[in-house]
Amino acid sequence: MADWPATLDGARALDAADPLSAFRERFVIADPALIYLDGNSLGRLPRATAGRLATVVEEEWGERLVRGWGEGWFEAPQRIGGKLAGLLGATADEVVLADSTSVNLFKLALAALLARPERRVVVTDDLNFPSDLYVLESAARLAGGAVRVVPSADGIHGPVEALAAALDGDTALLSLSHTVFKSGYTYDMAALTAAAHRAGAPALWDLSHSAGAVAVDLNGAAADLAVGCTYKYLNGGPGAPAFLYVRRDLQAALANPISGWIGRRDPFDFALDYAPAPGIGRFLTGTPPILSLSAVEPGVEMLLEAGMERLRERSLRLSEYLIARWQARLEPLGFRLNSPRDPARRGSHVSLGHADGLRVNLALIHDQQVLPDFRRPDNIRLGIAPLYNTFADIHTAVERLRAVVVERLYERYDATGLLVT
Numbered sequence: 001m002a003d004w005p006a007t008l009d010g011a012r013a014l015d016a017a018d019p020l021s022a023f024r025e026r027f028v029i030a031d032p033a034l035i036y037l038d039g040n041s042l043g044r045l046p047r048a049t050a051g052r053l054a055t056v057v058e059e060e061w062g063e064r065l066v067r068g069w070g071e072g073w074f075e076a077p078q079r080i081g082g083k084l085a086g087l088l089g090a091t092a093d094e095v096v097l098a099d100s101t102s103v104n105l106f107k108l109a110l111a112a113l114l115a116r117p118e119r120r121v122v123v124t125d126d127l128n129f130p131s132d133l134y135v136l137e138s139a140a141r142l143a144g145g146a147v148r149v150v151p152s153a154d155g156i157h158g159p160v161e162a163l164a165a166a167l168d169g170d171t172a173l174l175s176l177s178h179t180v181f182k183s184g185y186t187y188d189m190a191a192l193t194a195a196a197h198r199a200g201a202p203a204l205w206d207l208s209h210s211a212g213a214v215a216v217d218l219n220g221a222a223a224d225l226a227v228g229c230t231y232k233y234l235n236g237g238p239g240a241p242a243f244l245y246v247r248r249d250l251q252a253a254l255a256n257p258i259s260g261w262i263g264r265r266d267p268f269d270f271a272l273d274y275a276p277a278p279g280i281g282r283f284l285t286g287t288p289p290i291l292s293l294s295a296v297e298p299g300v301e302m303l304l305e306a307g308m309e310r311l312r313e314r315s316l317r318l319s320e321y322l323i324a325r326w327q328a329r330l331e332p333l334g335f336r337l338n339s340p341r342d343p344a345r346r347g348s349h350v351s352l353g354h355a356d357g358l359r360v361n362l363a364l365i366h367d368q369q370v371l372p373d374f375r376r377p378d379n380i381r382l383g384i385a386p387l388y389n390t391f392a393d394i395h396t397a398v399e400r401l402r403a404v405v406v407e408r409l410y411e412r413y414d415a416t417g418l419l420v421t
């Protein structure tokens with residue numbers, strides 16, 4: 001849409017015309033004046049989640065006690081994973097909730113490395129989440145291999161051709177963030193997975209910044225493995241359990257390197273030897289965290305109800321609107337677009353660079369009631385959660401960013417301050 005409205009009333013008219021706008025009311029909005037653009041870090045609390053948690057705590061735990069394990073708790077990782085599969089283009093028996101993204105990445109990367117000991121190298125890029133690199137390095141070290149980090153030319157776009165060129169007969173695994181955390185660049189999963197397969201290697205995708213915001217088609221892309229978190233666009237709550245995906249035909253061939261009793265066949269036999277459970281359950285390790293698992297389910301159900309394609313379409317419209325407002329109102333003030341211009345290659349956050357980015361971000365939070373986050377060196381990251389962010393949010397946030405610079409509000413802040421958002 002080339003002609004975006006310039007006024008706040010125009011933005012409100014876009015909201016009024018959008019059938020997905022009604023979902024915003026299904027979230028706890030404790031402070032309506034706050035413009036929350038950090039759903040890519042921690043999603044908002046769905047109202048249904050608060051109710052579900054009360055039921056789990058008071059009725060299931062409080063009344064049913066240990067009987068709860070036989071009344072739905074034990075299957076919760078598979079049950080919720082099966083629902084989440086519907087947002088990821090996977091089948092229900094390919095996704096399970098477990099542990100953290102970091103731990104799941106370690107488990108699947110090491111499993112892939114140990115399955116192919118004649119191959120040594122994990123290929124990744126320097127746009128990946130740094131912790132993913134730490135995890136991949138430790139998995140590679142344990143398997144006697146190494147990580148090759150392919151650099152991006154501009155720090156924004158994925159080095160697609162250089163990655164394809166780096167894949168060869170020594171590649172044990174290609175591991176990338178599908179949507180990268182700083183610039184929001186989104187890889188063509190099918191193309192990169194095919195490149196890995198041509199080299200005889202599997203592909204492992206970190207979907208943390210895609211799940212719930214970008215239409216992911218794991219099966220369509222023939223993706224082998226994936227992990228991701230549930231506390232961003234899936235609204236599962238702080239530190240919510242993560243998910244992992246293993247394509248069905250690979251499940252029997254891969255061994256969970258942290259083989260614990262919950263991933264064992266018939267765990268209540270308490271047999272002294274380990275025998276993996278059939279299917280995706282073998283990638284579980286210890287007792288499922290029922291309280292935090294329960295908090296994930298209502299958010300996933302809400303996203304399924306909205307429909308991933310409609311959500312992606314709304315996310316793209318909101319992002320394109322944001323970029324149009326940046327161009328009209330912020331680019332003349334020295335803000336740069338640190339995200340891809342091509343919507344097909346962008347996830348659901350937009351990073352704006354500014355020479356005084358950290359101080360601008362601080363003024364935005366403390367003086368202007370806009371809450372984005374900041375990633376060094378200069379990225380003000382504006383996360384667009386299509387279930388609850390509005391065109392009016394974006395219009396207002398851009399005008400307030402402008403005010404911070406025009407009125408020089410940022411000069412009151414110190415760029416050395418620690419910021420956790």
Ligand SMILES: Cc1ncc(COP(=O)(O)O)c(C=O)c1O
Pocket residue numbers: 100101102103129131132177181206208209229242
């Ligand atoms: C892309 C990506 N991968 C991995 C992680 C780490 O996840 P966790 O700390 O839950 O293990 C994050 C955290 O934000 C992330 O953004």
